[in-house]
Amino acid sequence: MAQQLDYHQLRAIFTRFRDANPEPRSELEYVNAYTLLVAVVLSAQATDAGVNRATRPLFARVTTPAQMLELGEEGLIEYIKTIGLFRNKAKNVIALSRILVEQYGGEVPDSRAALQALPGVGRKTANVVLNVAFGYPAQAVDTHIFRVGNRTGIAVGKDVLAVERAIEDNVPVEFQRHAHHWLILHGRYICKARKPRCPDCLIRDLCPYEEKTE
Template identity: 80%
Template structure:
């Protein structure tokens, strides 16, 4: 595993990310906190592009927990059957919608523990919702962040929880809010898995990856 980069290198890296993209945004389309929860839950082992394609029509008719319950599991399946694991995901979305209606008055809670108690909502999903909807400096570590963190030395760790802690412990506080978006976008478009685009990388000179592509 590469060594954790120091404070000054990290400040330089995130200053560059910020200059290039001051307000990075998640790419999952949503209209409120509830549709964000649903979109993130549906995105597990699926692409944002594929989820957006499926949810555009869905969210026009089911943008609240009660409307989703009214649509029903079979109606939901018709909208999301192009997404991987759609049957299990549909079950979870209907279950979490029922819980939101019965226990939370149809509102999405803004605590990690409450979000993680919902079917199909893990720590990563909860962190995405807390960050994107409520502006909390939570870090949702996906495969892109795990790869970038360990490849570059920005936030190395043996598992996603260790990488999450490395971000929280080492990245300067003023970059925490947008940190996971910058890292996801960097991993999605530049520091890609098979052949990273090192020649187009903003942080090439600070990155610890030894096998840089020409």
């Protein structure tokens, strides 16, 4: 685990991320808050490319919780059985859709407490919805952000909650809104788990991590 970088080092790093990609966006495909929520639930331990492959035909037919209940659990499984953990995910998506219809008039609530009370929705998924659908500066710490944060020193912590706090406490405020996607994209394409592409890294000179990639 690297040492936590200071405010000025983080300002330099995020300035580069912003200059390279001023408006970073989720690579998950969705058409409204509800389909975003479903896509994020499906994305657990799965690649977004794999999730998009499944949701493209699904969201062509289903864009509301009521339509999802019509489709049903077995119908949903036909669309998502190529995604890992599909049985748990199908059960959770149907159950949360029923709650949205019965308790929220078919809308997606915009509070963390209400989101996390939904089956299959934990802190990370709730934070993604708050950030992407509602524009709040919520920091969803996933596998990429946890790895990149600790490897580079951008956000150091022993668990995801500690890394979330490290981002909130250390990243200059003006960068917090987009920090989530900058870190995800950096982790996905450059600072990869297995074979990081350090020679192609924007912040190589500011990073303590050394990886011999031949």
